[in-house]
Amino acid sequence: MKKYDKARNYLISLGAKKSEIKPYFWLFYKITGIDGKPIVFENPLKILILQTFIGSIFFYGAVWLILHSYESFNYITLIYTSLSYGFISGLFLAANIIFTVKNLKLSGWKQWKE
Numbered sequence: 001m002k003k004y005d006k007a008r009n010y011l012i013s014l015g016a017k018k019s020e021i022k023p024y025f026w027l028f029y030k031i032t033g034i035d036g037k038p039i040v041f042e043n044p045l046k047i048l049i050l051q052t053f054i055g056s057i058f059f060y061g062a063v064w065l066i067l068h069s070y071e072s073f074n075y076i077t078l079i080y081t082s083l084s085y086g087f088i089s090g091l092f093l094a095a096n097i098i099f100t101v102k103n104l105k106l107s108g109w110k111q112w113k114e
Helices: 005-013 026-032 042-066 075-104 109-114
Strands: none
Touching: 042 075
């Protein structure tokens, strides 16, 4: 059993969704093999900033791949749109974390490790 599997199993028994117990940016942790703490124990402001940055990059890349061949393609509009998408998705993710922590009545990560 991995380091944080016991905590994740307990969070599932409390009623947390599987997406809420994965570490944030789970693909990074899956590729590197590092075991990260569940997303519900992350700071919502940190998640907002990371999601704004990562979500904006992925959105920009996806839209650029689809629309770059059109003549009326405007890069400035795409930058503003991708930043808006990243920020709004970050707000939803941070709010989801805050509401999950309130509903499950979770304490800090340091107390959970003990």
